[in-house]
Structures are given as structure tokens and as C-alpha cells.
Amino acid sequence: MTTYAILTEDLRKTFGGTVAVDGVDLAVPAGTVYGVLGPNGAGKTTTMRMLATLVRPTSGRARVFGHDVAAEADAVRARISLTGQYASVDGELTGAQNLTLMGRLLGHRHRAAVRRARELLTVFGLEEAADRQVKRYSGGMRRRLDIAAGIVVTPALVFLDEPTTGLDPRSRGQVWDAVRALTDGGTTVLLTTQYLEEADRLADRLAVIDRGRVIATGTPAELKQSVGAGALRVRVQDADRRDEAERILADVLAQPVHHDDDPAALSARLVDPDRAGAALRAFTHAGIEVSALSVGQPSLDEVFLALTGHHARPDTAEEPLS
Amino acid sequence: MSIVPVPTTAPSADPLRSALASGARPARPGAAAVTLAFGWLALLRIKHVPSQLFDVTVFPLIMLVMFTYLFGGALAGSTGDYLRSVLPGILVMTVTMTTQSTGVALNTDIGDGVFDRFRSLPIWQPAALIGPLLADLVRYATSAAVVVGAGTLLGFRPNAGPLGLLAGAGLVLLFAWSLSWVWTSFGLLARRPESMMFIGMLVTFPLTFVSNVFVDPATLPGWLERCVEVNPVTHLVTATRGLMHGEPVAAQVGIVLLTCAGMVAVFAPVTMRLYRRER
Ligand SMILES: Nc1ncnc2c1ncn2[C@@H]1O[C@H](COP(=O)(O)OP(=O)(O)O)[C@@H](O)[C@H]1O
Ligand SMILES: [Mg+2]
Numbered sequence: 001m002t003t004y005a006i007l008t009e010d011l012r013k014t015f016g017g018t019v020a021v022d023g024v025d026l027a028v029p030a031g032t033v034y035g036v037l038g039p040n041g042a043g044k045t046t047t048m049r050m051l052a053t054l055v056r057p058t059s060g061r062a063r064v065f066g067h068d069v070a071a072e073a074d075a076v077r078a079r080i081s082l083t084g085q086y087a088s089v090d091g092e093l094t095g096a097q098n099l100t101l102m103g104r105l106l107g108h109r110h111r112a113a114v115r116r117a118r119e120l121l122t123v124f125g126l127e128e129a130a131d132r133q134v135k136r137y138s139g140g141m142r143r144r145l146d147i148a149a150g151i152v153v154t155p156a157l158v159f160l161d162e163p164t165t166g167l168d169p170r171s172r173g174q175v176w177d178a179v180r181a182l183t184d185g186g187t188t189v190l191l192t193t194q195y196l197e198e199a200d201r202l203a204d205r206l207a208v209i210d211r212g213r214v215i216a217t218g219t220p221a222e223l224k225q226s227v228g229a230g231a232l233r234v235r236v237q238d239a240d241r242r243d244e245a246e247r248i249l250a251d252v253l254a255q256p257v258h259h260d261d262d263p264a265a266l267s268a269r270l271v272d273p274d275r276a277g278a279a280l281r282a283f284t285h286a287g288i289e290v291s292a293l294s295v296g297q298p299s300l301d302e303v304f305l306a307l308t309g310h311h312a313r314p315d316t317a318e319e320p321l322s
Numbered sequence: 323m324s325i326v327p328v329p330t331t332a333p334s335a336d337p338l339r340s341a342l343a344s345g346a347r348p349a350r351p352g353a354a355a356v357t358l359a360f361g362w363l364a365l366l367r368i369k370h371v372p373s374q375l376f377d378v379t380v381f382p383l384i385m386l387v388m389f390t391y392l393f394g395g396a397l398a399g400s401t402g403d404y405l406r407s408v409l410p411g412i413l414v415m416t417v418t419m420t421t422q423s424t425g426v427a428l429n430t431d432i433g434d435g436v437f438d439r440f441r442s443l444p445i446w447q448p449a450a451l452i453g454p455l456l457a458d459l460v461r462y463a464t465s466a467a468v469v470v471g472a473g474t475l476l477g478f479r480p481n482a483g484p485l486g487l488l489a490g491a492g493l494v495l496l497f498a499w500s501l502s503w504v505w506t507s508f509g510l511l512a513r514r515p516e517s518m519m520f521i522g523m524l525v526t527f528p529l530t531f532v533s534n535v536f537v538d539p540a541t542l543p544g545w546l547e548r549c550v551e552v553n554p555v556t557h558l559v560t561a562t563r564g565l566m567h568g569e570p571v572a573a574q575v576g577i578v579l580l581t582c583a584g585m586v587a588v589f590a591p592v593t594m595r596l597y598r599r600e601r
Contacts, residue, residue, distance in 0.1 A: 052442045055600045077444035078350070088435035090363070092370045104359035105443055107348035116345075123341045133370060149439070154345030178338060185342040 003030040004063075005157050005188035006051060011060035012212075013046050020046040022212030023060065028190060028205075030065070030156075033183055035203030035220075036192040039304070043212040044192035045085055048159050051190070052082040064157060081150040085161040085192075087142050088149065091135035095126050095145050098134060102152040113152075120148040124174075140171030147178050158182055160191040164198060176202060196303055200224070208307060215307050224298065226306065231298045232270040232279060237289035239264040245288050252279045258305075269302060270295060353446040360453020365460065377423065378465035382416040386472050389536065402477045409473040410490060410562040411535035414555060416469055417462050417498045418530055422522030424458050424502045425509030429518045432510060448594055455502050462498045466491045482568035490565040493578060497558050500582035503589035510596035529555050554581045 006028035013021040021043040028034040036044050049055040051062055053073040061068065067075040082088065089098045096117050103113025121130045124144040134142060143163065150158055160179070164172040179189055179202050193199050199206045200220040208216040208223065216223060224230075232253065236245045242259075246266055250257045253275055257268045270276060276295050283290050298306070351359075368374050389412060390405055428451075431437060440450050470478075470487060480487050505522065512518035532546070533555040539547045550556050557577045564571025 049438075052438075054438055054441055074444050077442055078347075080442065082439055082442045084435040084438050086435040088439040090367075090434075090436050092367050093363070097366055101359060101363050102439075104362070105351070105356060105440070105445055107351040107355075112348075119341055119344075123337045151342060151345055153347045154342050181338040181342055184339060187342070 003065075004028060005030040005032075006034070006062070006064055006190065008047075008051075008062040009060055011047065011050060011062050012058045013043075013050060013055060014058050019212055021050070021057075024207075024209065024212070024214055026207060026214070028188060030188050031183065031186055032204040033179060033189045033191065033202050035199035035206035036190065036209060037194070037196065037199045037206055037303075038192070038209040039194060041211075042209045044209065045161055047209070048082070048161050048190065048192060051076075052080055052159055053077055054082075079156040080159060081153075081155040081157075082159045083146050083150045083161065083163065085165070087134075087146055089134050089142065089146050092133060094131050094133055095121055095137070095141075096130040098145060099149055099152060102149050106153045108152075116152055120152065124148045124178075140167055140174075143167060143171055144174060144178075147175060151178075151182070154185060155187060157188045157190065160189060162192050162194065165194060172198075196220075196224075197297055200297065208303065210304065210308055223303070230270050230273065230295055231267055231302050232276050233260075233265065233267045233292075233294050233296065234279070234283075234290055235262065235265045235292040236283075237264075237291045241288050242266060244286065245283065248282050248286055248288070249279055252282050258302075264291070267302070269298065269306065350444060353449060356445045356449040357453045357456065360449050360451075361456040362453075364454040364457030368457065368461070374423070374461070375464070377420050378416075378461045379468050381420075382412070382465050382469045383472055385416055386412050386469055386476070390476060405473060405476060405478045406567070407563060408536065409469065409478045410566055411533075411559045412473075413466055413469045413491065414494055414497075414559050414562060415530045415535050417465050417494050418501065418555065419526055420461060420465055421458075421498050421501045422505050422519070422526055424455065425505030425507075425512070425518045425522060426515050427454070428506055428509035429512050429515045447597070451506055451593060451597060455499060455506070458502055459495060459499055462495050463491075466494060480566040482566055486566045486568055490562040493565060493575065494558065494562055496582055497554075497578060500585040503586055503593055506593040507589045507596060510593060510599075529553065534559050554578065557581070 004027055006026055008024055008026045011021055011024040011026075012019070024043070024047055026034075026047075036047065038044050046055060050057050051064060051069060053069050053076050056070055063069070064076045065079050067079075069076050090101075093101070096114070099117035099120055100110070100113045103116045104110060108116060118127070118130070121127050124147070126141060126145060126148070129137060129141060134145060137145065147160070147163065150160075160175075163175050163179075167175065176198075179191065182189055189202075191202065203220060205217065205219055206223065207214045216226065218226075232249075234245065234249065236242055242264060246257045246259075249266055249268055253268050253270065255269045255271065257266050259265070260267060273295060276293070280290065280293060386409070389408060437450070441447065470491065480490075482489075504525075505518075508521050509518050512521065532549050533553050534550060535555070539550040539556070542550060554577070557574045558581075561571045561574035561578050563569070564574065
């Protein structure tokens with residue numbers, strides 16, 4: 001029988017008139033990485049905050065390792081750790097002091113807390129910055145410290161809210177390594193992300209949410225299959241000929257073609273990867289010069305389009321990682 | 323578009339795995355241990371932001387020197403006599419005025435992600451508020467020590483000696499600590515630190531100036547005299563003077579203790595409620 005780290009039933013949350021979470025059912029098997037994928041405002045943070053006992057559900061139920069988040073908050077808190085979307089460490093304190101504080105709050109004596117702090121700072125490559133105030137850290141260093149603060153005591157379930165939004169590729173890779181190490185040790189990870197690629201690399205299963213509702217669940221492979229093999233992106237040399245290129249592309253791929261903000265760029269779902277070559281030949285035949293052509297995984301927007309028939313909401317401008 | 327390469331410079335996975343393996347959870351900490359940890363946090367923040375110490379060192383000094391020399395001679399004939407009655411008053415005033423920064427600090431910090439982390443820990447939650455209030459006692463004590471120390475240099479000699487001095491200062495600290503709970507409530511209610519500061523001024527100024535800190539209430543017009551008489555700060559000043567000079571002030575001390583109990587009884591639960599409120 002599967003043990004579930006998280007089970008929710010028709011979970012809802014409204015803030016005044018805003019419906020933030022609109023009936024979410026999640027089943028997260030223990031020991032897995034579960035991704036929650038969705039654009040800004042989809043309700044990812046609110047869902048996570050309900051599961052982490054910070055916000056009371058308006059209705060519905062949520063259990064963490066069998067404990068109700070509303071009625072048994074303490075039992076839930078003893079099994080989780082939360083690394084929020086915005087830095088959950090104190091900027092005035094040094095890295096070492098932040099981790100020592102966490103150790104003491106979790107029950108270590110001062111000495112043991114200091115020792116544990118040093119150990120984690122070394123593991124996360126922060127030993128040189130140990131005695132520097134966190135407000136002088138780079139975004140990547142702060143994120144690493146943030147994750148370290150969440151594992152001072154190894155929790156059974158870790159919540160990571162958009163752990164890599166705004167990070168450079170190197171820091172992103174380090175966060176991913178940490179997630180894999182956590183699951184190797186048996187910890188369950190629930191992570192939210194706006195990037196399909198991240199969900200694809202880390203998550204065993206994922207839920208796509210939009211406007212507070214789960215619109216698809218499954219393994220990343222299942223999800224991508226439902227969207228198509230990937231996306232073809234084309235940039236034409238002469239922006240004036242983009243309309244012409246669009247018609248050609250629509251013809252060859254038999255798919256709707258999207259415009260990017262870039263006036264010379266086009267993209268379309270690619271069901272059969274072989275059709276990319278055909279598209280290139282058709283452009284050459286028509287005398288349209290192509291400055292870039294790439295085949296990639298579908299973007300989140302393309303997943304959305306495929307799943308919902310509408311684009312991800314326009315307010316997807318990235319929030320600053322404070 | 324293209325896949326981001328996984329860097330090879332990432333921390334090697336094995337130390338991370340062994341660090342996770344050694345992260346056993348210790349026994350759940352008691353309320354006192356957690357409160358002390360939060361107090362330690364607050365003291366560290368004072369250390370990192372020393373400007374917080376300005377209003378408990380320089381400000382009381384300026385007040386004491388200014389009121390002693392600027393108004394002292396004019397009001398009582400000699401600075402020594404004036405200091406006898408005004409020093410306890412200035413002590414009360416400076417300490418009372420520094421209490422509101424508790425609310426401002428809480429208002430600034432509460433929206434921080436770090437408080438979300440605290441609120442999701444399996445700990446005795448009031449500690450997150452009581453810890454910093456204990457650290458505030460250190461700030462208030464510093465302020466009191468500055469006033470008393472400088473006053474002694476200027477010629478302040480309490481009749482009741484060091485014990486009376488301690489008793490008086492202790493009462494002032496207790497009052498300040500109890501009043502801090504009022505500010506934590508407002509700090510959690512206010513939308514911005516500036517509005518908290520404004521409320522703080524609005525309450526603190528009349529509370530400290532419409533009192534017997536500087537003047538004898540008998541010299542005031544009747545309506546103002548009555549305001550002064552009901553002001554708890556007036557009772558605190560009278561009680562502090564009495565304790566320091568060995569005069570009988572049991573009634574005033576009683577009123578002050580009741581006021582303190584009242585403030586804590588009302589505002590500590592309000593603060594906790596507001597703290598638990600979702601945001
Ligand atoms: N405390 C709050 N008060 C009012 N509205 C909120 C609050 N928190 C979130 N919302 C709203 O709920 C919706 C979902 O937000 P959120 O859970 O933060 O989404 P996400 O994390 O996916 O970006 C948004 O429309 C947001 O404006
Ligand atoms: Mg969010």
C-alpha cells in the first residue's frame with residue numbers, strides 16, 4: 001500500500017473576493033518529488049502555505065502524513081520544513097547565525113547548533129561567507145542558505161516554493177542536486193515551479209495548476225506526450241517576411257503558430273520531430289532566410305495552450321527574488 | 323529553450339547526503355529554550371544594527387543634560403535640587419519613549435519570509451514575540467543605566483541608596499516591558515512601519531509630557547491637572563521618585579503594578595491573536 005505524504009480533498013481558499021485555490025486534489029506518495037507547475041497567480045504559494053499550516057483552508061481537507069493541517073498543526077509542523085518563495089532567512093544576521101538559530105529552534109543546544117551550522121555551510125559551499133551578513137549574499141548564495149536552513153534537521157517533507165526562479169544556471173544546478181539528495185535520503189519534496197524543464201528533471205509526478213484548479217496530473221513524460229514532442233522555434237532574418245513564414249510553418253506542421261514578442265520570431269508545437277527538417281526545407285524553397293531554428297521542450301505557455309486552450313495569464317512578469 | 327547544462331562545479335553530492343543522514347531531530351525544545359533562542363536573535367540584530375542603540379544612549383543623555391541645565395536652574399533654583407526630582411522623571415520618559423520601536427521593528431519584520439518559517443516550526447509560538455521583548459529589556463536597562471550614571475556624575479544622590487535606585491529602575495523597566503505589548507499589538511495591526519511610528523508618537527508624547535515629569539501638577543489649570551492625575555506615567559514617576567528617595571509610595575506602586583498587569587492581560591493575548599492571523 002502506498003503511503004502518502006500529502007493528500008488533499010477539494011482544498012479551497014478564498015481571500016475576500018479572490019478565489020486563490022479552487023478545489024485542489026493532490027496525492028503525493030512518500031519519498032517522491034512532486035512538482036506543482038503553474039504561472040504566477042495560479043495558487044501554488046497559497047496551496048503550499050495551507051499545507052505548511054500557515055493559512056487555514058476555507059474548505060476541503062488536507063493531510064500531511066495522515067495529520068490534518070488544521071486540527072493537528074503541531075504534528076504536521078514536526079514533519080515539514082518550508083522554504084518560501086522569498087528568502088526565509090534573516091538578512092541582518094550572518095549565514096552561520098541564521099543556521100545556528102534554526103538549530104536552536106529545532107531543539108539543539110547552542111554548541112551542537114553551531115557545529116551543525118558549520119557542517120551545512122561547508123556542504124553548501126558557503127564556508128567563506130559564513131560570517132558575512134546575508135544581505136550581502138548573492139541571490140544564489142542566499143537560496144542555498146535558505147535550503148540549508150530547511151534541512152538543519154532532516155524533515156520528512158520539504159516544501160520548496162519556486163526554489164530556482166531568478167537563479168543563475170550554476171545555482172539552479174546546486175538546488176537540483178540538493179533536491180535529489182533529499183529524496184535519496186527518503187525525504188518527500190513538494191516543489192512549485194514555473195519551468196517545465198525543472199519539473200521534468202526533478203519531479204516524479206506533477207500537477208499543472210491554473211487559476212486555482214488542477215488541470216492535469218501525471219508523470220512529466222505523460223504530460224509532455226499530451227502536449228507533443230516539443231516546440232519548434234524559428235527566427236527569420238527579415239521581420240517583414242514573418243507573416244509569410246508563419247503561413248509556411250502552419251502548413252508544414254499542421255499546428256497553430258504563435259508570435260513571440262520578438263517581431264522576427266515564431267514558434268509552434270512539434271508533434272513529429274522529423275517535421276522540423278521539412279519546415280527548414282520549405283523556408284529555403286520560399287527563399288526565406290532563417291537566422292535561428294531550434295527544437296526544444298514545450299514552454300510552460302505551450303503546455304498551457306495545449307491543456308487549456310488559453311495562454312498562461314499575461315501577468316507572468318517575474319517577481320523579483322528579494 | 324535549450325536545456326541548461328548541469329554544472330560540474332556543484333557541491334559534491336556525498337557530503338550533502340551524509341549531512342542529511344546526520345540531521346536527526348533532537349527532542350522538542352521547551353518554551354524557555356525557544357524564548358531564549360529568539361532573545362539571542364534579537365540581541366544579534368542589535369549588534370548588527372548598532373544605530374538601534376543610539377536612542378537608548380545618546381538620546382537619554384541629551385534629554386538629561388538639556389533639562390537639567392536648560393530648565394533646571396530656572397525652575398528650581400539649583401540644578402542639584404532639580405535633579406533630585408527630575409531624574410526619576412527623565413528616566414521614566416526616556417525609557418517609555420524607546421518602547422515604541424518594538425512595534426516598529428515587528429511591523430518591519432513580520433512580512434518577511436523568515437517569520438513564515440518560524441510559524442511553520444513545531445515550537446511554542448509566543449516565544450517568537452517574547453524573546454525579542456526580553457532583548458528589549460536589555461535596551462531599556464541600557465537606557466536606564468545611562469540616565470542614572472550620567473545623573474550621578476551631575477550630582478544626583480538618591481536618599482534610599484543603591485537599593486532604592488534599583489527598585490525604582492526595576493519598576494520603570496517593568497512598566498516599559500508591559501507597555502511593549504501595546505506596541506506589539508499596534509505593530510501587527512499597522513500596515514506600514516511609518517503608521518506604527520505615527521501611532522507611537524501620538525500616544526507617547528501626551529503620555530510623557532502631560533505628566534508630572536517636569537512640573538508640579540498643582541501649578542496647572544484644573545482640567546490639565548486632572549489629565550495629569552489620571553495618567554499612569556504620573557503614578558510611575560511618583561512611585562519611582564518615592565522608591566529612590568525612600569518616601570512612602572506604596573499606593574502609587576500598587577497602581578503601577580495594576581496598570582502593568584492590565585496592559586499585559588489585555589495586549590499579550592491580542593498580540594498573539596494578531597500574530598497567528600494569516601497574512
Ligand atoms: N494574502 C492574500 N490576500 C489576498 N489575495 C491573495 C493573498 N495571497 C494570494 N492571493 C491571491 O491568490 C491568487 C493566488 O496567489 P498565489 O498562491 O500566490 O499564486 P502563485 O504562487 O501560483 O503565484 C492570486 O490571485 C493572489 O493575488
Ligand atoms: Mg507563488
